[in-house]
């Protein structure tokens with residue numbers, strides 16, 4: 453079901469917006485109210501780089517019901533060019549194509565479409581760069 | 583000068599071969615491939631739809647345009663496969679591209695012609711001085727009924743075009759439209775697959791509108807077929823656009839670059855716009871291009887464009903259409919294809 457949280461998180465889910473601490477420069481994704489490094493409370497919005505590489509990955513063969521139609525799929529921890537890490541699915545990738553160090557780009561895909569009367573949910577996934 | 587400031591196309595990675603569709607239904611693959619001049623078509627992944635395709639194409643158009651998305655005054659998406667019956671695709675696309683919220687958004691529909699409609703209206707806003715930049719997109723993930731001739735061609739993909747007065751890479755010199763009530767292809771509300779009137783779709787529908795629109799814009803411009811480097815006609819299959827081009831006096835060399843249907847299928851609203859994008863990928867300053875779309879129902883839009891000195895500077899800023907068509911394809915078998923396309927009835931979760 454669509455939640456106020458999904459709506460609130462659109463800037464980070466759709467556009468990869470992070471929060472940069474104005475005091476120490478630490479970039480947080482997802483954005484945080486308080487800096488985990490210096491405790492600063494003032495953040496500015498920054499667009500994260502879309503290129504990065506796979507730090508680690510796993511293949512999901514038995515997914516939660518709403519991802520059933522996409523199995524098997526790869527989930528990876530990606531380190532972006534600025535060092536920020538995020539976890540996401542790797543789109544269009546046969547499991548053997550994703551390795552540690554594989555170059556990826558963050559793209560926009562549909563995350564959830566079931567049940568069919570509900571709001572569609574979109575967000576980021578990674579794609580292997582050719 | 584008004585025209586295209588940036589453009590981008592998206593081609594899904596998945597394909598199905600015409601052979602595999604023919605084998606599934608006991609049809610003669612060779613005669614289908616020869617009749618349609620088509621080898622394979624694109625298939626959207628289970629997490630792709632008109633919205634995700636529009637975002638991917640739109641992002642590349644922004645890269646080539648090199649403008650602030652906030653300067654875009656309107657976003658129009660032409661598609662026959664908007665994911666929602668009620669809720670515009672454009673609302674999601676602008677959020678993902680960082681456009682707005684001060685932006686005019688609408689979804690367009692006109693069978694396969696909705697993409698050029700979106701381009702036409704975006705162009706007109708800039709021409710009127712109402713907006714600095716305007717975005718028009720044609721994208722589709724179209725479906726043909728299992729075993730129907732449309733199943734061999736209906737495919738997925740799309741292209742996005744940012745219109746503007748500054749930084750123009752391809753100037754739009756003329757526009758022309760030709761429309762009539764011709765019931766060649768339709769889908770009633772609530773029906774899953776479209777219906778078509780068989781042979782009626784050719785002469786009175788496609789050829790009547792495409793040829794009239796192309797002849798109309800040629801007459802308006804005073805240009806002749808030999809003046810053009812490239813010409814693109816809507817590609818419901820491989821044969822129709824080549825026949826239309828030949829009837830108008832265009833040569834094979836002028837038609838080939840935009841003729842992407844043999845490897846891509848019919849991307850409906852994305853079809854002729856993606857053909858145009860493929861021409862923009864290689865055009866040189868001064869080259870003239872003609873594009874004519876076709877939408878069942880029926881109508882055609884035509885544009886005449888001329889490449890500027892800026893075009894070569896932006897061609898390499900995003901992936902080219904033919905590179906995407908060749909890049910790391912994944913061929914699906916028929917079973918996987920119908921599962922990806924949601925053609926199998928599953929239990930509700």
Ligand SMILES: [Zn+2]
Nearest residue numbers: 473476487490
């Ligand atoms: Zn800090």
